[in-house]
Amino acid sequence: MTGTAYAHTSVHDAAAEISKPGRLLVVECEDCGLRQTIPSRVEEGHVDCVRCGALLSKRTTRGIEQAIGLNLAALIVFVLANAFPFITLNLQGRIQDAEIVSAAYALYEDGMWELGLLVFLFAIFLPLLKILGNLYVMIPLHMGFRPPAARQVFRWMEIIHRWAMMEVFLLGVIVGYVKLISLATVIFGIAAFSFVALIMLVVAAETVFEPRTIWERLQPSPSAATLASVDQRELISCHGCGLLNHAPDAHGYCERCDARLHHRKPNGVTRAWALIITALILYFPANIYPVMKLNFAGAKQGATILEGVKELLFGGMWPLALLVFFASVTVPMLKLGGLGFLLVSVQRRSKWHPRERTKIYRIVDAIGRWSMLDIFVLAILVALVRFGSLATITPGTGAISFAAVVVITMIAAESFDPRQIWDAAGANDER
Ligand SMILES: [Zn+2]
Ligand SMILES: [Zn+2]
Known part of the structure; x- marks a missing residue:
């Protein structure tokens, strides 16, 4: 063959x-x-x-035509969502509004360009790239030809998939909104409604087709x-x-998508350990140092992640407090603990319930992105609350460590190959 x-x-x-x-x-x-x-x-x-x-x-109920239609609609709505103010804050008659990009830019302006770049990538650039990449491959395929480099482009679409986090950003906006309503009047702009529509269109586009359909049409x-x-x-x-x-000699490149071929992700266990240990070390500064600095009428105060949760709790917003606590504190710990457990079990060649351990892996992999929530909340607060000595919020040093923990644990989960759970249990011995 x-x-x-x-x-x-x-x-x-x-x-x-x-x-x-x-x-x-x-x-x-x-x-x-x-x-x-x-x-x-x-x-x-x-x-x-x-x-x-x-x-x-x-x-998949519908064909490539519907996926193209939904992606085109998403592209139009994307422009609306990014061109107009997302949210407007009115503090004692002083107005501050923010587009989505302002959330990224405000962090950059306050000297945290790394965080600004992450927000820009996860909330704006990668979602846009995904829509454009899908259209680049799908429209020519529908018309009967393969565009240049289609297989490389489509492979990248699958890689960036988990890093496009519009829905996490939206949740960040909601949390930011709740934190601000006690302080000022908050009005959502046309961009906010477009953004909700955008998320729905992207989700719909993902449900009407699966990537396999495109791969099979490419080859x-x-x-x-x-x-x-x-x-x-x-x-x-x-x-x-x-x-x-x-691939009789067990290496080379995939003839369909040009990716390098491996039986298993290379050095999965070692890489995952190195990343987990790095994340664990950063977990301490992430929780000890303030993620944001508040300055209200001259009274300066830093807030760590836990203090942010406490503030929501004492404000009577306990469902939201629980949500932020889960996303920011529980999820990183679950990820580190869960991955560590899986790695030890693979190294010990455990035969204990591989199916359940695979489920643990899927959960760890799926929840990781939601920890970006606090960074998005921070970005929105920093972009909106800039009223000089009256009220200003700036990012704190803890935020960089926290964002690093989130990104590093996501990469760690991606480096680990769950098939090794089954290899180690002897389930794939027949080959
Ligand atoms: Zn391939
Ligand atoms: Zn399976």
């Missing part, structure tokens, strides 16, 4: 090939490493891994029958696009 023949098939042939009724594919589960046969087109519900329960494929996977004749040990599942590559 060799896939080079597929690279020369036209987009129309690819579309015809993948829509053949009863066509079967072999996929390797990304969570446990089990290879299994699934229908190339799921007619109802979803197909889960028979061993670990990971989602392998789902029915169809070999059928299950073709793969049956190949030595299973010579197949490597690509981390980028999920294609099973025939």
Whole structure:
């Protein structure tokens, strides 16, 4: 079997090939490493891994046209959300308004360019890049050709996916709003409503199609029958696009998306340990030093993350206090503890409930981004509360350590390969 023949098939042939009724594919589960046969087109519900329960494929109700339409609508709404003031603050007749970009810029102005850059990337640039990248690949495919570098572009879309955090930013705006209403009048602008619509459009675009559909249209996977004749040990599942590559010498690049081929993420355990230890060290300054400095009518005061939670709690906002506590304190600890536990279990070659441990990994991986909440709250407060000696909020040194903990633990979770849980338990011994 060799896939080079597929690279020369036209987009129309690819579309015809993948829509053949009863066509079967072999996929390797990304969570446990089990290879299994699934229908190339799921007619109802979803197909889960028979061993670990990971989602392998789902029915996508509509085609690429709807995904293009939703992404185009998202692009228009994105412009509205970023061109107009997001939120306006009225403090004793003095007005301060802020666009989304002001939240990033205010941090930069206050000397924390690293934080400003993170907010800009996660709330503005990467969401926009994702919309543009999707359109760049989907529109030509729909018209019947592959645009230049389509496979590299689409692979990057999947990499940046978890770093686009508009919904976390929105939650940050809500928390910021609640913190400000006791201080001043807060009015949401047209951009805020556009931003909510933008998030809904992006979510809708993600539910009408799955990346596999695009990968198969770029280059169809070999059928299950073709793969049956190949030595299973010579197949490597690509981390980028999920294609099973025939790589007898166990290295090289994926023939569909050009990602480097590895049986498992390279040095996953060592890298994850190094990142966890770094994050653990930074966790202390992140909680000891103030994340923001408040200056109200000359009274200066620093606030750590816990003090921010306490303030919400004593203000009677206990659901929100609980939420911020969960996102800022519990989630980082769960991530560090959970990943540490998984790494130790893999190193000890534990056979204890691999399915449950895989679930722990999925939770750790999914909740990580929500810890950015406090950084977004900070950005919004800093952008809005700038009334000189009357009231000013500036970022504190703890914020940089805190943001570093969030980013480093996210990378640590990404470095770890959950298939090693199953390798260590001896579940993948057949190859
Ligand atoms: Zn699995
Ligand atoms: Zn690939």
